[in-house]
Amino acid sequence: MGVYRLTQLQANGKIRIQINEQLAKIWGDVTVAVHGERFDLRDCEGFACQEGGNVLGALHYRLSGDECEVLSLYALREHGSVGQALMRRVVREASKRGATRLVLVTTNDNVRAIRFYQQFGMELEAIDRYAVQRARELKPSIPTTGCDGIPILHELRFGMKL
Ligand SMILES: CC(C)(COP(=O)(O)OP(=O)(O)OC[C@H]1O[C@@H](n2cnc3c(N)ncnc32)[C@H](O)[C@@H]1OP(=O)(O)O)[C@@H](O)C(=O)NCCC(=O)NCCS
Numbered sequence: 001m002g003v004y005r006l007t008q009l010q011a012n013g014k015i016r017i018q019i020n021e022q023l024a025k026i027w028g029d030v031t032v033a034v035h036g037e038r039f040d041l042r043d044c045e046g047f048a049c050q051e052g053g054n055v056l057g058a059l060h061y062r063l064s065g066d067e068c069e070v071l072s073l074y075a076l077r078e079h080g081s082v083g084q085a086l087m088r089r090v091v092r093e094a095s096k097r098g099a100t101r102l103v104l105v106t107t108n109d110n111v112r113a114i115r116f117y118q119q120f121g122m123e124l125e126a127i128d129r130y131a132v133q134r135a136r137e138l139k140p141s142i143p144t145t146g147c148d149g150i151p152i153l154h155e156l157r158f159g160m161k162l
Contacts, residue, residue: 006047006086008046009045009047009060019048022058022076023072026074028141031139032071033142034105044061046061046072047090049085049086056082057074059073059087063099066101067100067103068102070087070103100161101159104158104159105156105157107154108153108154109146109152111148111150112147114156123159127155132153135155
C-alpha cells in the first residue's frame with residue numbers, strides 16, 4: 001500500500017475532469033440512478049485518492065439533512081486500501097459537517113462491495129426488490145448483468161451511525 005493523498009474535488013478542476021473520464025470508461029456514464037433519483041456526479045462533492053500524480057480512485061457524496069449519502073466509489077487499484085481511505089475521508093467530512101448517519105445503495109450483484117461495506121462497519125438496512133428495473137427507466141444504460149454474471153435487479157441499502 002502506498003501513501004495516499006485524499007483531495008477534495010473542485011468544480012472544473014483538473015482532477016475532477018480526470019475522474020469524469022475514468023467514470024465514463026468504467027461505467028460508461030457519469031450519472032447514477034438510485035432510489036428513484038438520478039445524480040450527475042460532475043456536480044457532486046467528492047474526494048480523489050491520489051498516489052504521486054496518479055488518481056487511484058474517487059468517491060462522490062451528498063449531504064441531506066442529518067445523512068451523508070455515498071453516491072459513487074471506485075478504486076482503480078483494488079485490494080490496496082484505496083476504498084477504505086476514501087470511506088474514512090467521507091466519514092470525517094460528514095461528521096465535521098454535522099451528519100449523524102452514513103448511507104449508500106449498492107446492487108445485489110456487487111458481492112465485493114457488499115463484503116467491503118460490512119467490513120467497514122455498515123449494516124444492511126433495506127432491500128428494494130426490482131428497484132434497478134425501475135432505475136433503468138431513468139438510466140437505460142444500466143447493464144442487465146453485473147459482477148460474476150449475476151443479474152442486476154435489486155437495490156441494497158447500507159447504513160451506519162457516525
Ligand atoms: C468496492 C471497492 C471500492 C473496494 O475498494 P478496495 O480499494 O479494493 O478496498 P480496500 O482494499 O480498501 O478494502 C478491501 C480489503 O480490505 C480488507 N478489509 C477491510 N476491512 C477489514 C476488516 N475490518 N477486517 C479484515 N479485513 C478487512 C478486505 O478483506 C479486503 O481485502 P482484499 O482486497 O484482500 O479482498 C472496489 O472493489 C471497487 O472499486 N469496486 C468496483 C466499483 C464498485 O463496485 N464500487 C461500489 C459501488 S456501490
